[in-house]
Amino acid sequence: MAEASRNEKKNARRQAREQVFGLLYETEFHEGETAEQILGIARAMGERGCRNILITRMDAEKAAIVSAGVELEYHPEARLGIAFPGDRPALGSIVVCTGGTSDMPVAEEAALTAEAM
Numbered sequence: 392m393a394e395a396s397r398n399e400k401k402n403a404r405r406q407a408r409e410q411v412f413g414l415l416y417e418t419e420f421h422e423g424e425t426a427e428q429i430l431g432i433a434r435a436m437g438e439r440g441c442r443n444i445l446i447t448r449m450d451a452e453k454a455a456i457v458s459a460g461v462e463l464e465y466h467p468e469a470r471l472g473i474a475f476p477g478d479r480p481a482l483g484s485i486v487v488c489t490g491g492t493s494d495m496p497v498a499e500e501a502a503l504t505a506e507a508m
Contacts, residue, residue: 426456442477
């Protein structure tokens, strides 16, 4: 599949989610995407007014590159970035618990995701 066609499909899916969920803007980036691709998508979403864009499976090297181009809140333990961080009003309480320290990165990612939503 051509790169342009793949990007068009991603953008269409993203726009459909935005219409369904309103203010909930979540994106998932897989480890195979380059920092430049992540930056481009985050910028495009930010230009449309999206805030609290979740970028998952992000390593520190990609975070450094992305943060040079957009405002980014990076959480290394969770390997999660939040582009264009904005207000995140608390709507209730949740508990994220783990069975041990090896689960901490997943628990931290879950907690940050819940806060962003």
